[in-house]
Amino acid sequence: MPTSVQKFLAYGAIATTSAVLSFVAPVPHLLGQAALQDSPKAMLDEAWQLVNREYVDETFNQNDWQVVRQDLLSREYADLDEAYEALRASLDLLDDPYTRFMTPAEFQELTNQTSGEFSGVGLRLKVDEGTRDLVVVEPMANSPALEAGLLAGDRILAIEGESTEGMSVGDAARLIRGDAGSQVTLNISRSAIAEPFDVPLTRARLEVPAVFSHVRDEFDTRVGYIRLTEFSAHSGEQMQAAIENLLEQEVEAFVLDLRGNPGGLLQASIDISRMWLSDGSIVQTLDRDESSDLVAANHSALTDLPLAVLVDGNSASSSEILTGALMDNERSVTVGTQTFGKALVQAVHSLSDGSGLAITVAHYYTPNGTDISHTGITPDIELELSLEDRRRLSAQPGMRGTLADPHYQQALSALRPAILADRSNSELSRSFDFHTR
Numbered sequence: 001m002p003t004s005v006q007k008f009l010a011y012g013a014i015a016t017t018s019a020v021l022s023f024v025a026p027v028p029h030l031l032g033q034a035a036l037q038d039s040p041k042a043m044l045d046e047a048w049q050l051v052n053r054e055y056v057d058e059t060f061n062q063n064d065w066q067v068v069r070q071d072l073l074s075r076e077y078a079d080l081d082e083a084y085e086a087l088r089a090s091l092d093l094l095d096d097p098y099t100r101f102m103t104p105a106e107f108q109e110l111t112n113q114t115s116g117e118f119s120g121v122g123l124r125l126k127v128d129e130g131t132r133d134l135v136v137v138e139p140m141a142n143s144p145a146l147e148a149g150l151l152a153g154d155r156i157l158a159i160e161g162e163s164t165e166g167m168s169v170g171d172a173a174r175l176i177r178g179d180a181g182s183q184v185t186l187n188i189s190r191s192a193i194a195e196p197f198d199v200p201l202t203r204a205r206l207e208v209p210a211v212f213s214h215v216r217d218e219f220d221t222r223v224g225y226i227r228l229t230e231f232s233a234h235s236g237e238q239m240q241a242a243i244e245n246l247l248e249q250e251v252e253a254f255v256l257d258l259r260g261n262p263g264g265l266l267q268a269s270i271d272i273s274r275m276w277l278s279d280g281s282i283v284q285t286l287d288r289d290e291s292s293d294l295v296a297a298n299h300s301a302l303t304d305l306p307l308a309v310l311v312d313g314n315s316a317s318s319s320e321i322l323t324g325a326l327m328d329n330e331r332s333v334t335v336g337t338q339t340f341g342k343a344l345v346q347a348v349h350s351l352s353d354g355s356g357l358a359i360t361v362a363h364y365y366t367p368n369g370t371d372i373s374h375t376g377i378t379p380d381i382e383l384e385l386s387l388e389d390r391r392r393l394s395a396q397p398g399m400r401g402t403l404a405d406p407h408y409q410q411a412l413s414a415l416r417p418a419i420l421a422d423r424s425n426s427e428l429s430r431s432f433d434f435h436t437r
Contacts, residue, residue: 040083043353044072047087047101050349055099056288056360063093080353098346099360107356110348114265116208116232120177121145121184121201125156125169134164134172140209144201150188157196158187180205211238214401215249218412221419224251224305225401225408228272231264231318236271243275243302252422253306253415255408257401259336263317266345270295273325275302280329281367283321285345288361297329306418307332308411311379316340323377324366333414334379336407341376383410 048069068090077083087101122143128135136154139145159175189196210230216223224246273282277297285293309332320339326332345362401408
């Protein structure tokens with residue numbers, strides 16, 4: 001049957017295609033045809049076939065992959081959990097943390113994350129450090145929570161009648177989320193003197209914001225600050241909207257913050273690279289057959305204004321593709337600390353029982369041919385934050401991308417010469433235009 005195939009980097013860089021599993025013939029003395037149809041052995045053989053066909057190292061880390069198959073299919077399994085453990089043990093032989101098995105719940109979580117969507121009511125929550133109450137940080141735009149009038153600072157006392165006392169944000173989110181169209185009731189406390197009240201909400205399919213942008217007026221300069229938190233299915237369109245909005249506000253330069261961005265969809269990293277690059281290469285991949293695929297810009301850049309990129313040790317995978325493309329093409333100045341160093345491409349497959357399998361299928365290289373595996377990308381300007389700065393920015397995320405953020409400060413200093421040069425060229429152009437009329 002058809003299996004969806006999704007290529008991803010880090011937690012998932014996706015280019016969705018469709019593939020049909022072509023099983024090799026079963027081992028006659030180990031397994032009859034009928035047995036192959038029975039779960040869980042059918043799922044195990046399905047997974048084995050995918051690794052056999054796609055894994056980047058055709059030696060399978062010096063393991064006889066046929067023997068691995070025989071071992072998997074010769075056992076008896078009491079249930080799926082036992083089969084899952086056997087599959088994980090087989091994958092461990094590859095010594096590759098990115099080739100991994102996911103239970104149906106884990107696979108669904110990855111799918112939701114990379115889709116950039118979820119079904120819920122659209123609330124950002126936190127646990128108050130002092131009172132330990134579950135508190136609304138803010139309702140998302142165009143969400144059921146916003147439409148129902150929920151406000152930042154509202155305390156959620158109960159979810160569907162279940163008290164939130166001692167409840168974590170994760171546990172609360174699991175209770176609040178559900179199928180689009182279904183209902184959930186929250187008991188809300190808005191002030192110490194008012195009576196708590198119930199708010200019934202109808203869950204909806206919501207787009208998760210991955211791009212956050214602001215205009216920063218820094219002395220005599222208007223700077224467009226953009227933070228990209230992940231490369232999801234909606235990141236590209238959100239990035240385009242942010243760039244265009246900031247250009248309308250006449251910014252003179254951009255700061256793109258990729259700190260803490262673990263990666264995401266491969267296509268999103270390509271699309272976003274093309275928004276900043278008019279020409280030049282973006283990334284090159286190489287599979288186990290030495291087949292190379294080179295992706296380039298396509299003259300669709302939205303701006304050529306000066307650009308600085310902020311990175312750190314948690315900027316990984318698709319973040320490194322974008323950073324490497326901009327650096328190697330001399331399109332940006334990069335500020336921060338060494339990036340994570342993940343230069344592998346995976347394919348994610350949904351298996352017949354609803355579980356999932358991620359398989360490393362290729363290596364990738366920056367436009368200059370650099371392999372960043374385990375080493376990461378060294379910024380143009382290396383600046384290690386102090387422990388105090390890291391704690392402050394973590395506790396007060398609103399200070400990121402402000403003058404209280406040392407990386408941002410350094411980026412502004414690095415951009416200054418290019419901004420002044422652009423101003424000078426603009427003045428010369430206006431003067432020339434005036435004298436030639």
